[in-house]
Amino acid sequence: MLDKRIPYIEFLMRRNPQNPVPLPERHLPEGYSLAFYTPGDEGAWCRIETAVGEFASETEAATYFQKNFAPFSDELRQRMMFIVDPEGEKVATCTAWRTEKQRPLLHWLAVKPEAQQRGVASYLAVKTTALLEELHPNQPIELHTQTWSHQAIGIYEKLGYELIPSTKDYEKGLAILERVVEEAF
Template identity: 40%
Template sequence: MLDKTLPYFNVIMKRQAGLPIAQHALPAEFSLSAFVPGDEMEWAHIETAVGEFMTVDEALAYFQATYLPHRDELVRRCLFLRRDDGQAVGTITGWWNTTEERRNPSVHWLAVLPDYQRLGLGKALVSECLKQLVWLEGNRDIFLHTQTWSHRAIAIYLKAGFEFVRQGSFGGYPNNYDKAMPILRTVLPSLVH
């Protein structure tokens, strides 16, 4: 869940090329699957449940406009975490953003349903997404945009080798490093940046 009690500021993170990717095994009752047509409804439900969108319809419209035009890429890049009964409980997408002429690999939309958080599932999703991005894009720097409201996800990203970008950005995202860091230090006291 997003922590909307905090002020909202944009955070940019980068993972340097060449870092090893930690393995995080899923509990036996969970598995990963690739996007198949129709999964956009599950994506919209998950992202709305964690507070990224106000309504499922809003989330679905975003997904349809942003990702469905690239259906072949979705199959290779959008992952779902499923229970044994097939219900999707989490998702992540290894995508890209364009910065001027450069295509930057980036992590999009990590989310795990609230009832399944704090079980290590987010770490497993990030690990698998990073492996896919390296396979698809080569061993390059990987970026992500997040926000202060997602401090629990930021803790996962830090453990996965991402670092805060102090200046600059990618893909046109704003970077509020100077405003975000004092807030993040209050909720992630282990930060020494």
């Protein structure tokens, strides 16, 4: 879930292929499974992203999906992943995508609140990073995140992603992250 109690500051993170941190082995909870996109999964993607607060409504999420993902359905079958819970519901997603300049991009990692705190996000981050390394060998992998996703930033850092000073509010964002970590203890 996004932590919208704190100010929003965007961050760029990058995993350097010249000095890669080995990806740890992660496992899903019993009964959960990994599935790749199949046509019709756009509704599940919209429900997941709306549940975590990325969009105000599933209609807004669907508009984004139609514009940015739907034209690439063949690619989605190889790049968009879902986690399916024991009841068969898709509860998490992440996409091994690319930037406008065709750089590898870990994109739209989200886990429904009821599936959080079970290792699902870490598992998806590892699987997506590994897929990006396979599809784009020896290239840096980027991801965009924000202070609202401070818990995910910790996951990314454990996988070798580093915060890149790329915005004018970078230092302000770091101060917010430090404060959030201090308050957690």
